[in-house]
Amino acid sequence: MLLYHADFDRADPAGHLQHQKPARQDSLQAWLFPRFEYEMKLNSETQPMVLHSEWQLGFADFDQNLLLIFGLAALFTLFVCLAFARIYAINEQQRFLAEKRLYQLARFDALTGLSNRQSSVHGFERLQSDQ
Numbered sequence: 160m161l162l163y164h165a166d167f168d169r170a171d172p173a174g175h176l177q178h179q180k181p182a183r184q185d186s187l188q189a190w191l192f193p194r195f196e197y198e199m200k201l202n203s204e205t206q207p208m209v210l211h212s213e214w215q216l217g218f219a220d221f222d223q224n225l226l227l228i229f230g231l232a233a234l235f236t237l238f239v240c241l242a243f244a245r246i247y248a249i250n251e252q253q254r255f256l257a258e259k260r261l262y263q264l265a266r267f268d269a270l271t272g273l274s275n276r277q278s279s280v281h282g283f284e285r286l287q288s289d290q
Contacts, residue, residue, distance in 0.1 A: 165200065165207035176208070184215045192216035 160179045167174020194215045201208040218226075268275050 160213075161211040163209055163211070165209050169209070169211060181213055181215060184217050188217040189215060192220075 160177070160181075161169065161175065162177040163169060163171075164174040164176065172178075192215065194213065196211075196213050198209060198211045201210060266274060
């Protein structure tokens with residue numbers, strides 16, 4: 160928090176009436192949480208002043224119970240996403256196996272396991288085109 164005379168620049172210490180430096184925050188908190196700045200001109204005819212306030216949110220500003228609730232909500236969301244991904248993977252695997260089974264039924268005889276007439280014709284055409 161800084162209270163200074165309006166005729167001076169904010170960086171000029173000659174105009175400072177009250178200067179309280181904020182507590183130093185580590186870089187993780189500065190990266191995670193927002194920094195607030197507020198400046199208000201106190202319009203007095205005899206003493207024009209400016210109040211400048213800066214506040215960096217940090218872990219100490221949050222209630223521990225609130226952090227616990229947000230953490231549990233994040234874990235729940237993660238588990239829901241993982242469950243959805245697992246269900247999607249199982250469905251894709253089942254679709255692939257069904258497609259493979261349909262291919263086998265279309266190309267090969269179910270009783271003997273030999274290729275059917277359509278597979279033989281395509282195989283014969285391939286042999287002729289290769290020669």
